[in-house]
Amino acid sequence: MSRPNKSLTKYKIVFLGEQGVGKTSLITRFMYDTFDDHYQATIGIDFLSKTMYLDDKTIRLQLWDTAGQERFRSLIPSYIRDSRVAIVVYDITKKKSFDCIDKWIEDVKNERGEDNVILCVVGNKSDLTDERQVSTEDGEKKAKELGAKIFMETSTKAGYNVKNLFKKIAKSLPEFQNSESTPLDETENSDNTKKTGIIDITTNDELQQSSCQC
Amino acid sequence: MVTNGGDPLRFSTGDGIDILASKEKFINYRFKAVRSPSVPNFHEGNYKNLNSSEPILASPIAAQPNYESDRDTENLVLNSEHDGTNSLIDLYRDEIVHENKDSNDSEEGEIFTRKEEEIENSSEVEQAFSGSPSKLVSVMDNAEHFDRYGFRKQNNFITEGVYNKWWEGYSQYCIRRKHKWVMLLEKSGLSVDNDMPTRFPPRSEKLKRYVRKGIPAEWRGNAWWYFVRGQEKLNKNKDVYEKLLVKMGDLNDEQQRKKLIDLDVIERDLNRTFPDNIHFQKEQFQNKEPPMIQSLRRVLVAFSLYNPKIGYCQSMNFLAGLLLLFMDEERAFWMLVIITSRYLPGVHNVNLEGVNIDQGVLMLCIKEYLPEIWEYIYPKQKLENQHKHDSLNISTEVLKNEFLFKLPPLTLCTASWFMSCFIGIIPIETTLRIWDCLFYEESHFLFKASLAIFKLCEQDIIKDKPLHKTLGQYTLPNSNRTSRYSRLSQDDYDMEIFQIIQSFPKRIIDPNDIFEKIIFKKRIALNRLDQQEIDRCRKYVSNQRLKYKNYKDLIGDQESLKKTTNRMNNNINIINNNNITRESNNNNNSNNNNNNTSSAAESLMKEINMTNDLMNDTLSSEVYGFKKGLSSVHWNNSIKERVKQMRRKREKDYQT
Numbered sequence: 001m002s003r004p005n006k007s008l009t010k011y012k013i014v015f016l017g018e019q020g021v022g023k024t025s026l027i028t029r030f031m032y033d034t035f036d037d038h039y040q041a042t043i044g045i046d047f048l049s050k051t052m053y054l055d056d057k058t059i060r061l062q063l064w065d066t067a068g069q070e071r072f073r074s075l076i077p078s079y080i081r082d083s084r085v086a087i088v089v090y091d092i093t094k095k096k097s098f099d100c101i102d103k104w105i106e107d108v109k110n111e112r113g114e115d116n117v118i119l120c121v122v123g124n125k126s127d128l129t130d131e132r133q134v135s136t137e138d139g140e141k142k143a144k145e146l147g148a149k150i151f152m153e154t155s156t157k158a159g160y161n162v163k164n165l166f167k168k169i170a171k172s173l174p175e176f177q178n179s180e181s182t183p184l185d186e187t188e189n190s191d192n193t194k195k196t197g198i199i200d201i202t203t204n205d206e207l208q209q210s211s212c213q214c
Numbered sequence: 215m216v217t218n219g220g221d222p223l224r225f226s227t228g229d230g231i232d233i234l235a236s237k238e239k240f241i242n243y244r245f246k247a248v249r250s251p252s253v254p255n256f257h258e259g260n261y262k263n264l265n266s267s268e269p270i271l272a273s274p275i276a277a278q279p280n281y282e283s284d285r286d287t288e289n290l291v292l293n294s295e296h297d298g299t300n301s302l303i304d305l306y307r308d309e310i311v312h313e314n315k316d317s318n319d320s321e322e323g324e325i326f327t328r329k330e331e332e333i334e335n336s337s338e339v340e341q342a343f344s345g346s347p348s349k350l351v352s353v354m355d356n357a358e359h360f361d362r363y364g365f366r367k368q369n370n371f372i373t374e375g376v377y378n379k380w381w382e383g384y385s386q387y388c389i390r391r392k393h394k395w396v397m398l399l400e401k402s403g404l405s406v407d408n409d410m411p412t413r414f415p416p417r418s419e420k421l422k423r424y425v426r427k428g429i430p431a432e433w434r435g436n437a438w439w440y441f442v443r444g445q446e447k448l449n450k451n452k453d454v455y456e457k458l459l460v461k462m463g464d465l466n467d468e469q470q471r472k473k474l475i476d477l478d479v480i481e482r483d484l485n486r487t488f489p490d491n492i493h494f495q496k497e498q499f500q501n502k503e504p505p506m507i508q509s510l511r512r513v514l515v516a517f518s519l520y521n522p523k524i525g526y527c528q529s530m531n532f533l534a535g536l537l538l539l540f541m542d543e544e545r546a547f548w549m550l551v552i553i554t555s556r557y558l559p560g561v562h563n564v565n566l567e568g569v570n571i572d573q574g575v576l577m578l579c580i581k582e583y584l585p586e587i588w589e590y591i592y593p594k595q596k597l598e599n600q601h602k603h604d605s606l607n608i609s610t611e612v613l614k615n616e617f618l619f620k621l622p623p624l625t626l627c628t629a630s631w632f633m634s635c636f637i638g639i640i641p642i643e644t645t646l647r648i649w650d651c652l653f654y655e656e657s658h659f660l661f662k663a664s665l666a667i668f669k670l671c672e673q674d675i676i677k678d679k680p681l682h683k684t685l686g687q688y689t690l691p692n693s694n695r696t697s698r699y700s701r702l703s704q705d706d707y708d709m710e711i712f713q714i715i716q717s718f719p720k721r722i723i724d725p726n727d728i729f730e731k732i733i734f735k736k737r738i739a740l741n742r743l744d745q746q747e748i749d750r751c752r753k754y755v756s757n758q759r760l761k762y763k764n765y766k767d768l769i770g771d772q773e774s775l776k777k778t779t780n781r782m783n784n785n786i787n788i789i790n791n792n793n794i795t796r797e798s799n800n801n802n803n804s805n806n807n808n809n810n811t812s813s814a815a816e817s818l819m820k821e822i823n824m825t826n827d828l829m830n831d832t833l834s835s836e837v838y839g840f841k842k843g844l845s846s847v848h849w850n851n852s853i854k855e856r857v858k859q860m861r862r863k864r865e866k867d868y869q870t
Contacts, residue, residue, distance in 0.1 A: 010706075019528065020482040038489035040638060043529045044630035047712050062709060069479060069528045071564050075626055082705065096478075 008051065008060040009175050014079050016104040017089035018097035019068030022124040025156040026089060027063050030166055035157050042067050045079060054170050061166075073107060080111040085118045085169055090139075092123045092153065093131035098139070105146045118172050120150040122165060127155040362431065363539055364492035365642050371720040372641065380723050384643065387726075392430040409433075414440050417654075425654040426729060428647050435540035441653040442552050444545060455544045458516035465515075476518040476526040484511055487531040493539065509538050513547045520547075524554060527562035529633035536637055536649075553635070557657040559752075561632055567759070572632050572661075573625035574618040574755035575748065579661055582840045583740040584668055587675055590711060591622050593704065614837055618755055619762040623708040627716050631664055640667075640719045647725040658748035665740040666732035671718040675711055747841055754838050779818045 015023040024039045024046070031050055046065040051058055064079050066072065080086060086108040090097040101121060108117055121143035123134060136153055143151035150168055154161040170176060359374060361367050367377040399406050402415040414437060415421050429437045439445065465477070484507050488494040493506040513534045518525045533553060537546035554561070560568025581588040630638075635652060636645045651659040668675075722728060732738055 010709075019479060020486065036489070038485050040489060041483050041486040041528050041531060043532075043633055043638070045626040047627070047709070047716055049709070049713070067528055070475075071527060071566055074566055075569070075629065078620075078623060079626065 008058055010049075010060045010062055011085060011173055012062045012064065012079075012083040013085040013087060013169070014064040014066065014076075014083040014108075015087050015089060016066055016076070016080075016108070017068060017087075017122075018091070018094070018100045021068065021089045021091040021094070021097045022156050023068065023087075023089050024065050026087075026122070026124060026154065026162065026165075027065050029156040029159060029162045031063075033159065035159070044072070044075070052166065052170055054167060055176065057175060059170060059173065059175055061170075073103075077107065077111050080108050083108075083112065083117060084173065085120065086112070087120045087122055087165075087169075088148075089122045089124050090134070091125050092134045092139070093125055093128045095133040098123070098134045098142070101142070102146065105148070109147075114147055118150070118169065119146070119148040120152070120165070120169060121146065121148040122151075123153040124156060126153040126160060127158045360492055361642065363642060365488070366490040369490070369720070371717070372723055377723065384724065388428065388431065391424075391428050395424060395430055395433070398424060410436060412436050412440065422654060425650050426647075426733060428725065429650045431646070434646065434650070435545070438549065438649065438653045439541060439545055442549065442556070444548050444552065447548050447552060448544070451548070454520070455516060455547050458519050458547075459512060461519055462512065462515050477515060479528070480511065480514045480518065480526050480531070483514075483526075483528060483531045487535045491535075491539075494535065506535075506538060509543050509546075510535055513538065513543055513550065516547055517550055520551065521554070523564070524562045525564070527566075527633070529630065530554070530562060532634045532637040536645075557652060557660070558632060558635075567756075569629045569633060570621060571752055571755045571759065573621050573629055574759065575751045576628060576632075576661060576664055577617050577622065577625065578751055578755065578838055578840075579665055579740070579743065580668060583665055583743065584672065587668055587672055590675055590707065591624060592617050593707075615758060618758050619766075624712050624715050627712055628664060631719075632660055635660065636663065636719075641721075641723045644722050644725040644728060647729065656745045658743055658745040661748055662733065662740060662743050663728060665743070666728045667719050667722070668715075669732050669738065669740065670722070670727060671714055674714045674718060742841075751838065779815055783815060 015027065017023055019041065024042050025035065027046075027048060028039070029035055031048055042065055044067055048063045048065070050061050050063065052061055064083070066076050066079070086105075088101045088104045088108070090101050092098075105119060105121075108119060121139065123136070123139045139153065140151050149172060150165070152161055152165050152168070154165055156162060359367055361377070361381075368374040396406055398415060398420075399411055404411060404413050404415065409432060411433060425437075425441075485494075487507075487510060494504060494510075496502065496504055510531065514526055514531060517530070517534070524530075530550065534546055534550050537549050540546075541549070558568060558572070561572060562568070577592070580591065636648050639645070640648070648659065648663045651663075733741065735741065
């Protein structure tokens with residue numbers, strides 16, 4: 001509020017997914033680069049906004065953090081309605097949360113139509129390898145089936161892939177579509193996550209979708 | 215409360231009734247009937263109960279099979295004979311003596327009797343904590359960072375410095391208020407009863423004022439319980455909680471557990487309830503689940519078994535959690551029952567319709583009492599635009615109320631105010647002051663408090679935007695509001711307001727910002743709001759929403775109905791023309807048979823007519839009228855009359 005957001009293009013991003021998968025944590029990691037073991041359960045909806053600089057461009061991201069419990073789904077549609085990006089999060093250590101992403105994605109499609117929204121599927125808590133219940137391959141496969149443009153595994157605890165996720169999202173926004181010629185420069189990114197989740201984003205999204213997550 | 219030497223557990227209720235509970239059943243319940251010992255010495259300031267490795271909680275552990283241990287012989291020690299000011303500590307000592315024979319523990323118990331300055335004296339602390347010095351000292355190092363309820367003082371919005379500075383004054387205020395309360399009780403012939411009064415004076419303007427100025431923190435559990443008539447509820451439902459716990463213990467069967475999705479949801483929220491509160495945290499170097507979390511689990515699971523219509527709804531974890539800081543489990547459970555039924559009806563139901571209704575009511579209240587803000591939340595321009603675009607030609611009357619169905623975006627922020635009764639929304643001392651009033655004055659106080667918050671940030675909402683926003687050409691100084699609205703997207707507005715409404719309350723550290731600045735100012739219109747108004751308003755919004763829902767359904771249906779009827783009419787024609795075959799071009803209706811096609815079409819026609827009726831019904835809905843002050847006109851008799859006329863007319867129409 002304090003900073004003038006003159007001429008900044010704003011994009012609404014809504015975070016969806018089962019309760020406790022790490023939506024708030026994902027946002028907090030992105031916003032403040034911090035992590036807590038326990039966040040308070042989100043009731044209703046929380047709103048945060050962040051200015052993002054990328055490739056000499058500045059955009060304003062409006063992040064909508066939602067409550068995960070099933071019954072809150074009925075309250076959320078109006079926020080999905082004009083979101084540019086929907087991030088559906090599951091917990092790789094909880095199969096059930098993975099099974100739930102269908103419902104959330106369906107909600108988004110119902111509200112937004114498939115083509116008007118950038119759908120992202122995010123498998124969080126990837127640091128908990130011992131407790132993993134959903135393989136990366138399964139995640140990727142399902143994301144593709146559901147028509148998600150972006151799939152990523154993140155660990156908000158380890159700070160893994162979070163920046164990448166948002167960069168990737170930003171890159172797929174119209175703001176970056178025209179002038180885009182260089183792939184995302186990953187060396188600038190401190191996530192040390194060379195081997196997974198890094199995709200060259202080119203102007204042609206469609207072709208790139210399939211190759212995400214090596 | 216008197217102990218009864220091991221015989222049936224007897225404790226005195228808020229109503230002065232003695233309850234006998236069979237020992238077998240309550241074998242190891244230790245009711246903190248008076249107050250949770252886990253909430254120590256509220257008026258002294260910093261949180262001090264950091265050293266009990268076996269936190270002193272009155273938690274029935276019925277769900278765990280192995281609980282019948284050495285506690286069987288335990289008596290209910292609900293009150294003690296020691297004198298006034300330090301009675302809390304005495305309670306501690308009693309409990310500890312009963313519970314742990316370990317002398318170290320009782321020494322720890324004594325620590326609570328020490329005054330703050332003593333505790334600050336490190337050598338004494340060392341000595342006192344000699345039982346397990348390293349751990350305790352490290353916890354004591356932390357103590358200053360937590361408030362008297364065990365919440366971390368600092369958060370994203372308030373620094374510890376700000377907190378301490380404010381607390382310096384506010385703690386004095388609390389002591390002064392408490393003194394007044396003591397005098398009030400004495401004057402009313404009620405016993406302060408070792409600083410744990412269980413009865414309070416009869417309702418009066420004076421008492422209301424006292425409550426509004428804050429119930430002494432250590433009396434809160436009892437006072438809330440008394441004001442909501444909790445004991446009445448409990449007496450009618452003796453043993454219910456305990457039976458629920460038994461039922462809960464039986465839930466080991468995997469299948470049974472599966473049926474209750476709530477269990478899983480509850481489980482995941484337990485550690486996400488007040489993670490910044492000492493009582494809800496695991497102790498350092500220990501993996502044991504804090505007793506508070508165990509209590510919370512039992513209360514929430516018991517509730518979900520008790521009221522399957524609600525089950526478990528996120529936010530109830532906070533309600534129950536806060537209650538547990540002030541009272542024992544069973545009372546917390548019944549308070550939760552009372553809150554979710556009496557004060558927030560339907561709010562936590564599966565469809566959350568109660569939330570929507572209350573948000574509709576809140577919007578109506580803002581419109582009525584804070585019209586300046588309402589203009590920003592729901593600009594007229596928007597309304598007019600909608601009219602233009604509305605092909606359905608709906609009368610303005612209805613659209614005036616459209617915000618009751620299509621709630622403005624900020625209601626998703628304010629929804630959480632109601633769901634959690636401001637826990638986590640406003641700093642804790644302020645929240646508790648609102649809770650005091652909620653239980654004394656009933657649910658309208660939640661609306662009043664909400665309006666007060668809006669009133670407090672009125673300047674932010676109005677001034678900060680669009681005038682001071684660097685939106686260049688959009689903020690022509692001479693332009694009137696309407697034109698600004700037309701140029702600034704409503705979406706931008708909504709975001710701005712949302713953000714203010716979301717973050718502003720988090721800074722209301724001083725309860726008197728709400729109370730002294732708003733609630734006690736009689737001239738401020740919103741203070742006219744009373745329970746009757748809210749009850750009426752809720753009914754109205756509920757009806758309107760229902761009507762609208764029917765209307766929407768029917769509008770949606772009408773299109774398809776029309777299509778179907780057309781198709782059916784075609785069918786009939788075809789059938790008439792060709793008596794033999796049903797096979798026609800109308801693939802869709804290939805299942806119909808001759809006989810019922812025509813009757814179905816007929817009934818569909820009827821339905822369409824009915825739809826029109828219902829639509830008219832919605833269209834003619836009256837606008838809500840608030841009761842005005844005595845000096846001005848009484849509400850809306852003309853509309854009442856009109857409604858009656860319309861009803862009469864409609865009835866006639868139906869008859870003919």
